[in-house]
Amino acid sequence: MDRRQRKTREAIFNAFSEMLSNKSYSRITVQEIIDKADVGRTTFYSHFPTKDDLLREMCSELFEHVFSDAPEAEQTHDFSMTSGSSKEIVTHILYHLKEHGRRMSILLTCESGELFQRYFKQYFNNLVMIHILNPGKHKTTVVPEDFLIAHISASFVNIVQWWLENNMEQSPELLAEYFEAVTGPIV
Amino acid sequence: MDRRQRKTREAIFNAFSEMLSNKSYSRITVQEIIDKADVGRTTFYSHFPTKDDLLREMCSELFEHVFSDAPEAEQTHDFSMTSGSSKEIVTHILYHLKEHGRRMSILLTCESGELFQRYFKQYFNNLVMIHILNPGKHKTTVVPEDFLIAHISASFVNIVQWWLENNMEQSPELLAEYFEAVTGPIV
DNA sequence: TTCTTAATCAAACACTTTGTTCTGTAAATA
DNA sequence: TATTTACAGAACAAAGTGTTTGATTAAGAA
Secondary structure, three states, X not given: OOHHHHHHHHHHHHHHHHHHOOOOHXXXXXXXXXXXXXXXXXXHHHHOOOHHHHHHHHHHHHHHHHHOOOOOHHHOOOOOOOHHHHHHHXXXXXXXXXXXXXXXXXXXXXXXXXXXXXXXXXXXXXXXXXXXXXXXXXXXXXXOHHHHHHHHHHHHHHHHHHHHHOOOOOOHHHHHHHHHHHHOOOO | OOHHHHHHHHHHXXXXXXXXXXXXXXHOOHHHHHHHHOOOHHHHHHHOOXXXXXXXHHHHHHHXXXXXXXXXXXXXXXXXXXXXXXXXXXXXXXXXXXXXXXXXXXXXXXXXXXXXXXXXXXXXXXXXXHHHOOOOOOOOOOOOHHHHHHHHHXXXXXXXXXXXHOOOOOOHHHHHHHHHHHHOOOO
């Protein structure tokens, strides 16, 4: 990728995420973004066809960092999941979230963050299926499995939102305990 | 309220909610709304200063119907909440939701429905505090109470969304059981 | 270094959307 | 009936969108 492209891309990302903390997504105009990022109008549209694409790509890039080196099931010693190891994974992700705290915070709490939340749940769904839910274990449960997955993902997004609203005062370990406290009895 | 006002208001509500099933909120223009509702431009703006106000007022009106005659704590015989009575309340609300299914479905699943979801949780938070959470009972729990309330509300919204995505095939009673299954062990 | 490619910029463009303001008309209520 | 009050229609400025043009300028390869 061309150095100029990277530079432009980053400038737009920075300008955009900064603006999201002050203004709602829908009220931010392309004009304002290119003014703050100091790039030409043509340049912006050559990078991102629409404003939605800009948000989408910014989310993707962020998630790749957050979920990238989450411990894989193959790498753990025991194949049968214990609550301890799924807690580890949650803690791990929460640490990554804290690293990218500012931008995450902006995206998760900003008005019109529903697109972001959708992507977030989507990414987390895989982890829930692989790591947290023990496949085959819950066949006999009263609730359908797809509902259970959706419930746990939504609970995770919710806990992160609550965390961000409290300025991330609690430690990732404590958060993971909260998460286990409300989802543990189910899985 | 003037008969003409009511008529105009309803016409706009109907046009708007119909359009939300086809188009995303952000892409719907005032021009399209007034064309479909067949009202003048001036009229629209005299009713709703912005498009956001339109959505907000439509939500409020809907919620008042859904949450209106939910059984009050004062009307129940026992003041100490049992899981049975909270289940009753949930079932009751779900029945109301099913009545208004079409419009609820549109609002909860449409893109840019985050405002709606926020209002929904807001309304439900009160019920959680009064009916579902037994005040004083959870002081010793490991999780903070405000987190618990947020978690339960989010779980309820989530269950309703899942329900709508499945075309409301399940009965309200079964849904209430699911809800109890995932939140019951906590409260 | 030099050459070639590709990204950027500035300006202007047609177009859509927004929200306001005007005046005349029709319907509600007292 | 008389008097409010809501509505319609049209025109309006202001702002935003997405595209086109041609000229610069920087990057990467020879």
